[in-house]
Amino acid sequence: MFRRQSALILRQFNSVISDVCSPKIQTACFKSHTSIDKIYPNSNLDYLRKPEQVQDSFAKTGSPDAPEKFTGYIPIEQLEVTATRSSGPGGQSVNTVNSKVEIRFHLESASWIPDWIKPRIIEKAEGKLTKDGYLVLRSDMTRKQILNQADCMNKLRNLIFAASTLPKPPTQQEIKVKEERLAKAKAGVLREKKDRALLKQFRTSPESF
């Protein structure tokens, strides 16, 4: 009896709470000396809004001469994500739960990958491409679908980054060091040759001396 009474009272108080803190008068709610808008006065409290430029936050800085870089941002709506049953042991759960994740998309028509990277991806991941030109990535690494999808995303991102890495041109210091080493090696070879020649000379009769 008492428990039900207490539940009733709490439910009524919940309704009081909802009226007091309704969306329309949210600004009238309690704000102390350490409210978030006072700790971070320059921050917009609405973090559910669409951010202005998301891609730049993942961009890797490149020189102005370098071609367009892959920022790491993958638009999920342009990928086809499917879940199927995984292989391996696991009894009822592996037989019934769709934990394996497959991500596929048409590589050539992907606008979010710079065009110069696409042939490099084809080189690197020949076995992952279908006849129709779809890149297919699968993962059944864990027991959870959400983690397998994260694994697929990771694989895709790493693949594109690996395909987009250009060989680094040698720096002046590196060139200098290499030249010095080559010169030293050459000098060593020549010294050996000279020593060898002298030795041969000593074996002959001393006519020229």
Add this chain to the structure above:
Amino acid sequence: MASKVTERALNLVKSMPRVGLGNIKDLPTATYKKQVNRGRRQKKKGRGDKGQGSRNTWDPLGYEGGQRPLIDSVPSEKYYGQYAIRRQYPPISLLELQRMIDLDRVDVTKPVDIVSICNTGLFKFEVAKNHFGVNITEEGCDVFAAKINLEIQWTSELVIAAVEKSGGTITTRYYDPQCLAALFNPLAHFKKGLPIPKCKLPPQDALAYYSDPEFRGYLADPEKILLAREKLAQKYGYKLPDLGADPVKDLLLMRKDPLQIFYGLEPGWIVNLKDRCILKPKDEDYLRYYYNVH
């Protein structure tokens, strides 16, 4: 002429004997130093005959004549460390939470915090056992599908991803033990007639966690939380919903103040259940106390 009282007093003094060493005494509270070894014959100096007592060759403390002393017989193992003072967060899985929502034990149309979870009766914690709130675990992250404004004390990245994937928001929030006692059983707290306590800030070793946008700490920068949400969506491969003018957005953004423990109720208020009213302080000192951290 002097009064009768003074005359009598003077006569008394005149008739009394002269003050001398023989007729005065110290107060009962007077203390005297002990007379040690003063006198004619002080051969043993109070140390007795022979032995360790007179020769100052006592055994070390704990020595048991060569037998393994008690302090040495039991080894010291440090594997418990400071378990008695470490904070604990009893767990509840996302699956259990989803079940509660499906069975209408928890109302998703309002913000869900530890009070809502405890009010179901299916989750309990004990402040006396160093329990500092609820910890949401990962089981059920694949099946969780509720647009919920969730406020808990401890969680992992996967849980945050699961909640945000299904369109909800999640915040980690610290409560000190006094507030937790009120939160576990608000009815009992209100019946005591005590004012709603103001929440303390987290201790030093917890401050980093609750200021971290990666864990959606309640003291974190909202701008950083925005970026962290996007980063997590990219990591786990889901799209964040675009709530432009959705009314549910206001519900999802509802937050308590760092000093506040109940939604809609301020610290310092007294909830009078009998007369069904709330008593609010008007005195400036009280208001200042409940408005500031210190």
